[in-house]
Structure formats: C-alpha cells, structure tokens
Amino acid sequence: MRLEYFQLIDRIVDLNLADRSISSEAVVPVENTIFEGHFPGFPLMPGVLLIEAMAQTSGWLVVAMNQFKRMPFLAQVKDAKFRTFVTPGQKLAVSAKLLHEGSGYAVTAAKITLAGKPVCDATLTLRVMDFPNAEVSEKMRETAARVGFPTEVAVNG
Amino acid sequence: MSSTYDTIANIIAETCDIPRDTIKPESHAINDLGIDSLDFLDIAFAIDKAFGIKLPLEQWTQEVNDGKATTDQYFVLKNLSARIDELVAAKGA
Numbered sequence: 455m456r457l458e459y460f461q462l463i464d465r466i467v468d469l470n471l472a473d474r475s476i477s478s479e480a481v482v483p484v485e486n487t488i489f490e491g492h493f494p495g496f497p498l499m500p501g502v503l504l505i506e507a508m509a510q511t512s513g514w515l516v517v518a519m520n521q522f523k524r525m526p527f528l529a530q531v532k533d534a535k536f537r538t539f540v541t542p543g544q545k546l547a548v549s550a551k552l553l554h555e556g557s558g559y560a561v562t563a564a565k566i567t568l569a570g571k572p573v574c575d576a577t578l579t580l581r582v583m584d585f586p587n588a589e590v591s592e593k594m595r596e597t598a599a600r601v602g603f604p605t606e607v608a609v610n611g
Numbered sequence: 612m613s614s615t616y617d618t619i620a621n622i623i624a625e626t627c628d629i630p631r632d633t634i635k636p637e638s639h640a641i642n643d644l645g646i647d648s649l650d651f652l653d654i655a656f657a658i659d660k661a662f663g664i665k666l667p668l669e670q671w672t673q674e675v676n677d678g679k680a681t682t683d684q685y686f687v688l689k690n691l692s693a694r695i696d697e698l699v700a701a702k703g704a
Contacts, residue, residue: 557668
C-alpha cells in the first residue's frame with residue numbers, strides 16, 4: 455500500500471472470471487503521515503480508504519471482464535459497514551464478487567477481512583466507460599503488471 | 612396500465628423517494644420526475660433484476676446523442692415500459 459500515490463492494493467491474489475470474483479492483498483503501512491492526524495496517539499486506517507481498497511479491487515475485476523477496453527469509476531457506495539479497527543502494519547484480504555453487469559455500469563459486493571475476521575463490507579456501483587485517453591489506458595496496464603494482474607487476461611485485452 | 616409500468620413506477624418511487632401517486636405513465640423520468648443519472652443507475656439495476664434483462668442505457672444514450680431518437684422514446688414511463696416489454700419478449704424468443 456502506498457497511500458501517497460493512492461495505491462491501496464499490493465497484489466491480486468486470485469482472479470476468477472468464471473466465478474466473476476477477485477481477491478487481493480493490501481498491507482497497511484507501518485508509518486504514514488495520515489496516521490499523524492487519524493488519530494494523534496491512536497493510528498487507525500481511515501474507513502474511506504478501506505472503501506477505496508474495495509473499490510480498487512472491484513475495479514480490477516471490471517477491468518478484467520472488459521479486457522482492458524473500458525475503465526471503471528466509483529459511482530456509489532451502499533451499506534458500508536466498518537466492523538473493527540484497522541491499524542498500521544496489518545495485512546488485509548480484500549475480495550469482490552460481481553452482482554450485476556449492466557449497460558455502462560457494474561455492481562459488486564466487496565469485503566475486507568483480517569486473519570479471516572470481517573473488517574468491512576459494502577455494495578459498490580461502478581460506472582464503466584471508455585478510457586479518457588491512451589495514457590490512462592497505458593498506465594492502467596503498467597499498474598496491472600505491478601499488482602500481478604494475470605497476464606493472460608491483460609494480453610487478451 | 613400494464614404490470615410492467617406498475618413495477619417500474621414502484622421501483623422509481625422507492626429508489627428516488629418520489630410519492631407514488633405523482634408518477635404517471637406520461638411522466639418523463641428526467642424532465643418531470645427530476646431523476647439524475649446516478650439515481651438512474653439504481654433504477655436500471657432494479658429493472659434489470661426485476662425483469663431479468665439488461666437495459667441498453669448506453670445504446671439509448673448514443674441514439675439520443677446522435678439525434679436518432681428522442682429521450683421521450685426511452686424515458687417517458689409508458690414508453691420505457693413498452694421498451695422493457697420488447698426486451699423481455701426478445702429474451703424469451
């Protein structure tokens with residue numbers, strides 16, 4: 455996790471297009487300026503960033519399903535629940551399953567667990583649109599390589 | 612009106628918190644009911660689920676943008692209802 459670059463996901467652990475599901479790993483940094491404010495003397499991973507981790511994981515699933523031809527944008531967060539605190543250094547398991555693929559949007563059920571215990575969950579809606587330009591598309595592929603996106607899916611795109 | 616109309620009127624009333632009796636077959640979802648694009652995603656999701664279809668929102672938007680269709684054809688509720696019936700019939704064909 456590199457919070458200063460908004461990189462919430464470290465590694466895609468599994469991508470199953472048949473099951474329309476994905477799981478990823480995200481390790482909360484031990485030190486970060488965010489923790490100086492949230493909260494002084496009691497560092498906690500902000501809930502909004504946990505949502506972002508679920509959104510990025512869901513996003514890779516949508517990218518895979520669209521074979522890198524289209525790009526997801528977070529549009530809606532429903533029923534987000536934070537069930538326990540997340541602290542610096544913890545290793546999170548993030549997962550998402552596609553609930554519905556509509557015309558120009560996708561809905562996922564996403565969750566985060568910590569050592570098998572639920573941390574948070576939400577239903578996310580993502581708009582699915584054409585890449586705004588070639589640079590974004592190229593950067594998406596670079597990021598895919600960084601997070602270990604399965605190359606056979608990336609190559610087919 | 613058809614049960615399709617009633618279903619979508621109920622979906623809109625619930626999703627957008629619009630009093631059910633203000634929703635009419637002649638209502639335009641955007642111009643009369645003030646439904647924005649984000650709410651429409653919710654409505655599309657609920658319609659897709661209720662009817663087992665995929666509302667072709669992108670295709671409709673493209674047709675409107677290209678001047679090949681008017682928003683009335685897709686977003687006046689009695690017309691939306693007819694489009695849904697066509698999609699359901701096409702699925703079963």
